Amino acid sequence: MKDRFNLYRFASPVTFYPLAGALIPWFVALSVVFGLAGLYLGMLVAPTDFQQGEGYRIIFIHVPASWMSMFIYLVMAGWAAIGLAFNTRLSGMMAHALAPTGALMAFLSLWTGALWGKPMWGAWWVWDARLTSELILLFLYIGYMALTAAIDDTKRADKAGGLLLLVGVVNVPIIYFSVKWWNTLHQGSSVNLTKSSMAQTMLWGMLLMAMCFWMYSIAVALMRARTIMLERERNTDWVKAVLAENSEGAAK
Amino acid sequence: MIYWNSFSDFLAMGGYGFYVWGSFGVTALIMAIEPIVVIRNRKSTIALLKRQLRADGRAENRNAAE
Amino acid sequence: MLKIITSVIGRDLKLAMRRQADIVSAVFFFVIVVSLFPLGIGPEPDLLRKLAPGVLWVAALLATMLSLPRLFADDHRDGTLEQLALAPHPLGLVVTGKVIAHWLVSGLPLALIAPVLGIQFDLSTDALIVLTGAILLGTPALSGIGAIGAALTLGLRGGGVLLSLLVLPLYIPVLIFGAGAVDATVSGLGGEGHLSLLAAITFASLGFAPWASAAALKIALE
Numbered sequence: 271m272k273d274r275f276n277l278y279r280f281a282s283p284v285t286f287y288p289l290a291g292a293l294i295p296w297f298v299a300l301s302v303v304f305g306l307a308g309l310y311l312g313m314l315v316a317p318t319d320f321q322q323g324e325g326y327r328i329i330f331i332h333v334p335a336s337w338m339s340m341f342i343y344l345v346m347a348g349w350a351a352i353g354l355a356f357n358t359r360l361s362g363m364m365a366h367a368l369a370p371t372g373a374l375m376a377f378l379s380l381w382t383g384a385l386w387g388k389p390m391w392g393a394w395w396v397w398d399a400r401l402t403s404e405l406i407l408l409f410l411y412i413g414y415m416a417l418t419a420a421i422d423d424t425k426r427a428d429k430a431g432g433l434l435l436l437v438g439v440v441n442v443p444i445i446y447f448s449v450k451w452w453n454t455l456h457q458g459s460s461v462n463l464t465k466s467s468m469a470q471t472m473l474w475g476m477l478l479m480a481m482c483f484w485m486y487s488i489a490v491a492l493m494r495a496r497t498i499m500l501e502r503e504r505n506t507d508w509v510k511a512v513l514a515e516n517s518e519g520a521a522k
Numbered sequence: 523m524i525y526w527n528s529f530s531d532f533l534a535m536g537g538y539g540f541y542v543w544g545s546f547g548v549t550a551l552i553m554a555i556e557p558i559v560v561i562r563n564r565k566s567t568i569a570l571l572k573r574q575l576r577a578d579g580r581a582e583n584r585n586a587a588e
Numbered sequence: 589m590l591k592i593i594t595s596v597i598g599r600d601l602k603l604a605m606r607r608q609a610d611i612v613s614a615v616f617f618f619v620i621v622v623s624l625f626p627l628g629i630g631p632e633p634d635l636l637r638k639l640a641p642g643v644l645w646v647a648a649l650l651a652t653m654l655s656l657p658r659l660f661a662d663d664h665r666d667g668t669l670e671q672l673a674l675a676p677h678p679l680g681l682v683v684t685g686k687v688i689a690h691w692l693v694s695g696l697p698l699a700l701i702a703p704v705l706g707i708q709f710d711l712s713t714d715a716l717i718v719l720t721g722a723i724l725l726g727t728p729a730l731s732g733i734g735a736i737g738a739a740l741t742l743g744l745r746g747g748g749v750l751l752s753l754l755v756l757p758l759y760i761p762v763l764i765f766g767a768g769a770v771d772a773t774v775s776g777l778g779g780e781g782h783l784s785l786l787a788a789i790t791f792a793s794l795g796f797a798p799w800a801s802a803a804a805l806k807i808a809l810e
Contacts, residue, residue, distance in 0.1 A: 486553060490557055
């Protein structure tokens with residue numbers, strides 16, 4: 271009973287709003303710290319890769335961006351499942367707040383992949399299973415955002431978007447494997463990423479950059495979620511109190 | 523500790539400068555622009571909500587006066 | 589259970605027969621899109637034979653999309669859908685019936701006309717048979733997945749474009765295995781593997797999609 275109470279307490283915007291507000295500076299700070307450490311290790315200390323030369327350094331943003339693009343989609347689907355099962359207001363807001371960041375991560379993954387592919391494979395784009403799946407993931411993000419933007423009623427938008435996310439999550443592995451299989455049949459364009467054993471510093475640099483991207487995404491998503499909360503709950507007392515406090519702060 | 527001999531080596535990235543800095547540049551740009559857009563959006567939303575709140579308050583006062 | 593499905597199919601088919609022009613124009617859309625490709629690419633038989641599976645399948649995806657916005661919209665407008673949602677039998681069964689009816693009027697005609705179009709692309713008899721089989725096997729999955737999109741976008745402005753944005757990425761596995769079956773036959777590898785995967789996708793989506801669409805319809809009707 272007590273657990274239940276707590277869950278609902280944190281799932282309610284009234285408690286989540288100030289909590290998120292207090293946490294955002296920490297996530298920003300962590301993101302900067304991890305980012306600086308990761309860039310220091312990755313760009314300044316790490317030695318060159320004997321096969322790819324200095325071009326491999328794109329990995330320090332390419333891999334974190336790809337990870338985040340997939341991870342954010344999973345988190346959104348998780349929120350969607352909670353939202354559809356327990357009918358919580360917060361889930362839709364969080365999924366909504368995460369989507370643009372996820373789409374940007376997918377775009378960055380494709381962009382850096384293209385810039386990495388050109389010098390290494392000789393082509394900006396190849397129809398490799400991973401690249402193609404990432405492109406489709408970007409389409410899925412765009413579909414989610416287009417659907418929720420087209421529905422005026424926020425409750426329906428949350429639920430319909432959530433259902434789409436769940437359908438997408440079921441489909442992503444199917445799409446990935448079918449594209450992979452398709453790719454092995456068309457050997458002409460297939461590409462082998464050289465799996466050279468990574469030096470310790472490279473690995474640490476990459477993990478630190480991944481942490482930086484992670485903290486960044488949380489910070490931006492929380493900021494967006496706070497705005498969405500104010501917008502959606504504009505008629506409640508707590509939002510009015512927040513706004514009144516905000517005016518006093520500005521007057522000083 | 524530092525791998526590079528000179529700053530120009532660092533910029534050249536062994537001939538891959540365009541690709542490496544193209545990736546990092548766009549990433550940095552997006553990571554700078556996205557928070558700015560989010561913060562701006564937040565400020566304009568708060569301003570809008572405040573205006574609505576004040577308008578509601580005035581309407582209530584008028585009703586009370588009548 | 590079966591009775592609900594068959595009665596829904598019967599009803600939807602009767603309604604579709606009153607709008608035969610819609611079925612015919614979807615088929616002609618398919619024919620025209622496929623016929624435009626050689627004009628854009630050139631008449632070399634080798635090239636056309638290579639492109640045929642992909643061209644025919646992409647055109648089939650687009651042609652089945654045309655009638656999707658109408659799948660629930662008419663019933664929604666006259667209030668039938670709300671009654672069906674309130675009825676004691678599960679809405680998923682009703683949607684299953686509607687999906688099958690949609691396939692009968694959109695997927696089946698494409699499968700019948702596809703061999704004729706395949707001849708334009710100089711496909712062999714074997715390849716034509718596999719093409720017909722693949723379209724027969726794959727289009728039910730398109731109707732099923734499409735129903736989810738149609739239910740999600742029910743009554744929204746710009747629903748048609750939005751629907752294609754949502755549904756087309758999910759069609760990719762069907763496209764890959766459907767075109768792959770014909771492609772493998774053309775190159776002499778045999779398309780059985782592709783066809784069985786296509787059948788698996790179709791059965792999975794026919795089992796799963798109607799219930800997801802029913803959930804989406806309930807959200808839309810709330």
